[in-house]
Amino acid sequence: xxxxxxxxxxxxxxxxxxxxxxxxxxxxxxxxxxxxxxxxxxxxxxxxxxxxxxxxxxxxxxxxxxxxxxxxxxxxxxxxxxxxxxxxxxxxxxxxxxxxxxxxxxxxxxxxxxxxxxxxxxxxxxxxxxxxxxxxxx
Numbered sequence: 156x157x158x159x160x161x162x163x164x165x166x167x168x169x170x171x172x173x174x175x176x177x178x179x180x181x182x183x184x185x186x187x188x189x190x191x192x193x194x195x196x197x198x199x200x201x202x203x204x205x206x207x208x209x210x211x212x213x214x215x216x217x218x219x220x221x222x223x224x225x226x227x228x229x230x231x232x233x234x235x236x237x238x239x240x241x242x243x244x245x246x247x248x249x250x251x252x253x254x255x256x257x258x259x260x261x262x263x264x265x266x267x268x269x270x271x272x273x274x275x276x277x278x279x280x281x282x283x284x285x286x287x288x289x290x291x292x293x
Contacts, residue, residue: 163219167229170205173280183212198225236283
């Protein structure tokens, strides 16, 4: 297997709901493993929390996520976003509609000065997404 780089998102107790939401958005196969799946020495309240999950889509996306490990602080920030880009406008607009629905749009999905259609939103789980639809250049 070749090396690959994947977004890995940390959550504070809502990883299962978030990853199921992303499966609805992107489709694909979602594998979910709880802390309880890996033994009996699980801290109280963590048996059903997500230790690791991975969504692999037919389109080739891989998105991973988990609830923060016991004893660690969940510190969401604004220093990272997940970017979706390509030239399949219908597919990308479909992702945009689902990701931005119920969330907050910071940049509307519209034609930008560089010629592409671009938008940025934060979904209901606090994750920032950038969608860029490349203009067909001849």
